[in-house]
Amino acid sequence: MLPRADLNPTRPLASLEAATTVVSSTDARLEVFTRLNQIAIGRELQATVDAMLDNGTYLVKVADTTARMALPVGTKVGDTMSMVFIAKDPRPTFLLTQQQGSTPASLSTTARLIDHLLHAAEQEGAPSAVTTRIPLVPSPAAMEPKQVASALQNALSASGLFYESHLHEWISGTRPAAELAREPQAQLSGSLKPAQTTPAQDANSVDLGRLAANMREIGDGAHKLMNLIREAQLQPANTAAIDADLIAPTQSALPTVEPEAARMINLQLNALEHQAIRWQGQLWPGMPMEWEVQEEHEHGGRSQGNTEPSTWMSTVRFELPHLGGVAATIRLVGDRVHVQVNTQTEDTATTVRAFGGMLADALDAAGTPLDSLSVKQHESP
Template sequence: MLPRADLNQTRPPASLEAATTLVSSTDARLEVFRRLNQIAIGRELQGTVDAMLDDGTYLVKVADATARMALPVGTKVGDNLSLVLIAKDPRLTFLLTQQQGSAPASLSTTARLVDHLLQSAPQDGTPAAVTTRTPLVPAPGALEPKQVAAALQNALSGSGLFYESHLHEWISGTRTAAELKQEPQSQLTASLKPPAAQDAANVDLARLAANFRELGEGAQKLVHLIREAQLPAAGGATDADLIAPPQPALPTVEPEAARIINLQLNTLENQMVRWQGQLWPGMPMEWEVQEDKPEGGGAQGDPQQSVWTSTVRFELPHLGDVSATIRLAGDRVHVQLSTGTEDAASTVRAFGGLLAERLDAAGAPLDSFTVNRHGSP
């Protein structure tokens, strides 16, 4: 017998389930964050612009996830991006290092300024050398080697070529402020300020030095500062921030400051220091010095000795055009002279023995001494 169906009894309706699971936009963004958050900071990734939204943001596919980002003006769908993850907190932040497509990446302001200085300086006729107006010695009779050596050292040390390293020495307490003020950069800064502002500048420099001593890594703070300063305002919320530095105009550089910077750049590029001035009044002199890579070495385990090459050029009253190249390897000296005439070469050769005696007495034995005419082997 079949059970009777009680039609009058009320029964709760069966629960209904949706045919598909509904995912909120918030859940989708959390999934994007979860995937991207697994990437290590500093890793370089490749992204592709998939779509542009109505609010001006873009959908970028990166690391098997689609993130919403604010990209530079001119970006188009299909552009390829090279991204570096630089921060995860409080938001995922990428640095745009290269963009292939409609909006190619360009050099930073610093790189463009360096390129501008390197390209423009050779055109203004300024020699790529340190120049000194004061002669090294007051007269030919006062030509003492120690005095000339000290004058050349001071000319290079105070030329401004090594200002940044000297600034570091001052901050660490191994160089005085008075010594630092003798260099062109400090004098240039002082000349641009009224006297009342110079005392305040000294206070600021002392405060800056104190801050440098206490400065730590500060990487996270730097990320926040960059984000606040450079991140363009997006029309809507994004899944990740993108730092794409703009291309501001090159800063104005004072001519004298530009000359010094160019000298520094040339020194770094050529690994050579050049000096031009007067040996004594009316006697021009050119000097070049560079450190060469050591060739070979001593016994196994012994450190290789530094090798320095120094070249001087004169226009002497009796000998004419003379150049001398001195190569110092450890405590051994090699000298090569070049003259304009054979008579001058013969005169110089006659004093080779005296030169060897003087160098040997100074503790730097003369290993070789050659004299040739210009252009001869």
């Protein structure tokens, strides 16, 4: 008899290795995108070229992450470069300011102008708030709520932050030229100042040539950043294969921008980046005041079709003669108001609480009910 053939012999089990976690390319790109978007606008960074890929793009080590970028022709592995982070949307965008290695970087007029403005603002300590020397009201006796509210509105409207939109309104015939002439940009290079106008000098007789010149110089300044982003999007590289844009076009003569114009452009860029407006001035002569206003967005932004009411937050800070340092934050949700007051001393907090009923009655009479009032003692209001 032939021996039985064992068709399924039992064999000792070989050692097994744990399965390796597979990370999709989509997840990896999302992680790079998230890290790059945590960089502050205007921050200067050092980067190193780690590798060149088959599609002509490069792996660049920047901000503790590795991103794929389309770099200038002639760039080699090992080159180092300085770049400024200038935009988050629609894709992280850097401005190349210096390259050390095989190829010198050359920048467009627009790129160098933006870079100059960012560096000048950093070196000179340019303020991030609108400032004015004219008090909102002439004296404490003139502290009438409607007058203060109107003065605050006028202070922001004429601050220069909204100059381009006001220019559009002027062109459309909905804003008088005399109002436009009061803004800082309109008064640069000897343009008309409010004192030079009379009621008879309307849009037909105002110096529109100077106004238009300043419009070209300053109005375009705030939009140069968007032009840079568009230039990057038109680069011949395969944009689907890169994680971030790098802008380094050809070089040409740099136009002259007045220091006050550069300051205003910096303020506009700062307001766009932080989505908030800060104002510093005087409530009345000798009474400093800080004011900040912004729209709050839930979950990173308001989606189209969102029916939730807008939420606005306004914070004022001042040092009062008898009450000391006081800060009040007002949140307006639809037509409902929430107020939080911080004071330096508990005595001041007690005094403010005693007037809470009067505040609620006043807001009810104005058609804006007070939903909540919180008054707390805090060391740094």
